[in-house]
Each structure stands twice: as C-alpha cells, then as structure tokens.
Amino acid sequence: MYHLIVVACLASSPDICEPRLLPAAVSDTEQNCLMRGPDIANDWFARHVEVAPQGKLNCVATKELPMLEVKEIASDSFVHLGLAEQLSLQNQGRIANLSFVIGEKSVAVIDAGGTRAEGEALLATIRQKTALPISHVILTHMHPDHIFGTEVFIEAGATVVANARLPDALALRAASWKESIPAQIGARAMLGTHLPTIDQKISAPTVIDLGDRRLTLTPIATAHTDNDLTVFDENEHILFSGDLIFQGLTPTIDGSLTGWLDWLKQGAPQPEIALIVPGHGPVQDSWTAAIAPEEHYFTALRDTVSALVGKGIALSRAVPQTVSTLQPQAGAWVDFDATTARNAAAAYSELEWQ
Missing domain, CATH: 3.60.15.10 (Ribonuclease Z/Hydroxyacylglutathione hydrolase-like)
Structure with a gap:
C-alpha cells in the first residue's frame, strides 16, 4: 500500500509544519497514489483552513510510516x-x-x-x-x-x-x-x-x-x-x-x-x-x-468528603483536608495531589446535595 503525505504548516505560524497522512488516497501503487493525490490534498486543505500546504506531495509505502507499538x-x-x-x-x-x-x-x-x-x-x-x-x-x-x-x-x-x-x-x-x-x-x-x-x-x-x-x-x-x-x-x-x-x-x-x-x-x-x-x-x-485500586480510592474519597460535608466544612478547607487524608494512597497513583484536589471539589459539589 502507498499513502499520501502532505506537509501542512500553521497559517498563523508558518514555521510550525508537520507531515500529514491523508488516507483517502491509499493505493496499491505509488503512481496511482500520486495521480489521486492533488484532488484529495486540495479537498483536505479546504476543510483545514488553519493550515496551508508546503512543498510537493509524496506517496510512501506502509512500512515507511511512523507507527505505534502494539x-x-x-x-x-x-x-x-x-x-x-x-x-x-x-x-x-x-x-x-x-x-x-x-x-x-x-x-x-x-x-x-x-x-x-x-x-x-x-x-x-x-x-x-x-x-x-x-x-x-x-x-x-x-x-x-x-x-x-x-x-x-x-x-x-x-x-x-x-x-x-x-x-x-x-x-x-x-x-x-x-x-x-x-x-x-x-x-x-x-x-x-x-x-x-x-x-x-x-x-x-x-x-x-x-x-x-x-x-x-x-x-x-x-x-x-x-x-x-x-x-x-x-x-x-x-x-x-x-x-x-x-x-x-x-x-x-x-x-x-x-x-x-x-x-x-x-x-x-x-x-x-x-x-x-x-x-x-x-x-x-x-x-x-482491575478495579480494586480505583474502588479503594473512590470509597475513601466518598467517605472523607461526606464526613467533611456533614461537619459543615467549607469547600475551600475540605479540598486540602481530603488530599491530606488520602495521602497514604499517593504512592499507587500518578499525579495524585492535583487530581485528587479536583476530584475532592467535584465530590463535594455532588455530595452536599445528597
């Protein structure tokens, strides 16, 4: 398979450019890909007005494309x-x-x-x-x-x-x-x-x-x-x-x-x-x-926030107190403090009405 590659640059910052793969032109041969390429590229750029084309079209084989590890x-x-x-x-x-x-x-x-x-x-x-x-x-x-x-x-x-x-x-x-x-x-x-x-x-x-x-x-x-x-x-x-x-x-x-x-x-x-x-x-x-770490975290979050709401603790104080109370779990999670603070605020808004 051959795939159409165009170079697109931000219209607002022409020095920011990247190759883009346009799959509508996929073909069994490089020649067919290049023949179909101009119309497909023109249509794509017309729908992506924030970018502009730079340089010539190119068609490459599948093995030459960047891939993900799976x-x-x-x-x-x-x-x-x-x-x-x-x-x-x-x-x-x-x-x-x-x-x-x-x-x-x-x-x-x-x-x-x-x-x-x-x-x-x-x-x-x-x-x-x-x-x-x-x-x-x-x-x-x-x-x-x-x-x-x-x-x-x-x-x-x-x-x-x-x-x-x-x-x-x-x-x-x-x-x-x-x-x-x-x-x-x-x-x-x-x-x-x-x-x-x-x-x-x-x-x-x-x-x-x-x-x-x-x-x-x-x-x-x-x-x-x-x-x-x-x-x-x-x-x-x-x-x-x-x-x-x-x-x-x-x-x-x-x-x-x-x-x-x-x-x-x-x-x-x-x-x-x-x-x-x-x-x-x-x-x-x-x-x-699969679910045990998450269930443990959310149960502790619910119980902590519910207790603070029940005591009439204001949101501004409840959030840092919740992060502190749940700190023993921090080692199991990435970005624990910042995300837990956001979760505590969301949980407080939900639980205070229950």
Whole structure:
C-alpha cells in the first residue's frame, strides 16, 4: 500500500509544519497514489483552513510510516498502551490506551488517540497488520486523549460510534479545548487535529459484527463522564472499559462519583471476561485486580468528603483536608495531589446535595 503525505504548516505560524497522512488516497501503487493525490490534498486543505500546504506531495509505502507499538493480547486483538501521565508538551497527548480488533470482513478501532498524528500512526500500524477496511471507530467517552485522532479514520471510510450523549458533551467543551489542549501538548502536536463528528449514536446495547467477530457496545449511566461506553469482544471475552477503569494514573471525575462507584460495585458486566483493557494502565486478567485500586480510592474519597460535608466544612478547607487524608494512597497513583484536589471539589459539589 502507498499513502499520501502532505506537509501542512500553521497559517498563523508558518514555521510550525508537520507531515500529514491523508488516507483517502491509499493505493496499491505509488503512481496511482500520486495521480489521486492533488484532488484529495486540495479537498483536505479546504476543510483545514488553519493550515496551508508546503512543498510537493509524496506517496510512501506502509512500512515507511511512523507507527505505534502494539501488543496482540488475544487473536487479532491489539492494544497500544499510553503513557501513565497527564497531558504535557513532552508526551504530546499520547497517554490513552488505544485498541483495534480485526474480523474476517473489517476492523474496529476502539479509541483513536489524542491527536491526528497519533491517529495516523495507529492507522499505519493497522495497515501493517491487515488491508481489511476499517469499518468502525468506537469512542469510549469524550476526553481528548481518546478521540482527537478520529478524523483520520473518518477519512479512511470508518463509521464513528459513540454514546448518544457524547456529541452534546463535545459541543459544550469544543471552544475551551481549542485553546487549552494546544497549550498543554503544543501547537505542533495538534497540527491538523479536528474534533470528530459522530455517525452512530447509541443509547442501548448494540452489536457490531466485523465478520465472525462480534462486539457488544454498552452505554453506561453517568460515571467517569455522562457519555461512557464499554466494548465487549464476544469472541475473545475482552472488555474494553475505557476510562471507567484506571490503572496507575489517578482517575478523574468528570461525571459522578456515586455513579462510578455504583458501576464498580455491580461487578463484572460479563461473567465470562478473560481480559480487561482499561483506559489507562496495563491489561488485566482479573476483574477484581482491575478495579480494586480505583474502588479503594473512590470509597475513601466518598467517605472523607461526606464526613467533611456533614461537619459543615467549607469547600475551600475540605479540598486540602481530603488530599491530606488520602495521602497514604499517593504512592499507587500518578499525579495524585492535583487530581485528587479536583476530584475532592467535584465530590463535594455532588455530595452536599445528597
């Protein structure tokens, strides 16, 4: 396979340039790729007015593209493990676990990465494994580290599937993310990155068939966010939990503490789970091991904040007291103090009304 590469530069800062992969031009030969390239490039730049072309088009073989390191955790099921960090200039937003599953007829991607560049690298990795069409991109929730790589798969012909509540959540945050995410990971890392559109909005369990490979998608009541979604591979008994399960990186409440604890306490969604792929952290083969650190953390957070609310302690005092009380758990989590302070504020706002 040959892939079209263009060089795009920020219109506002012409010295910030990056190569971009445009998958619509993929061809069996370099010549065909180059013949199709100009029209596809013109269309892409017309839709990405914040960047401008520089230099000539180029077509390269799959093996020459930047790729992500992935592990095959079961037959035709692959996972890229993100860094256990918060967003930064150094990690360029590449902190989430990204997965793909190959069926007999097509491929499904589960979370697409934190930038277009990461999505392109994931696409190249998939193309190294199979030439089958990518039929679906499944987004487990709204957060940028999981969704900002999606557009490259849209251009490759995939249907984007998400919780029905996700589009509204994106709309509420789009303007602020346009400023805050480039500031956190760098304008160069974000170059050419656009928010995705959602094609299939699900509000009830839904099955996707990749050809002798069935994935069950289940929207979840408000927990980590108000638009969480799990994916269960029925063939290999793998649960892709998204950020409903964190390992290593301190979990962040952007939905409901009590709702999240309720989900954890319900037990394994499918009794036959063999592997759990969390949104952050290593793959687990035990439901108990997968959720225990998070459940312990959230239970302590709930109990601590509830007690402070019951005593009438003001939010400004409750937050540092909660961080101090939970300090014995700090060694198990990355970015513990800052994230716990945010979680304490969110929990206080939720629990004071209960």
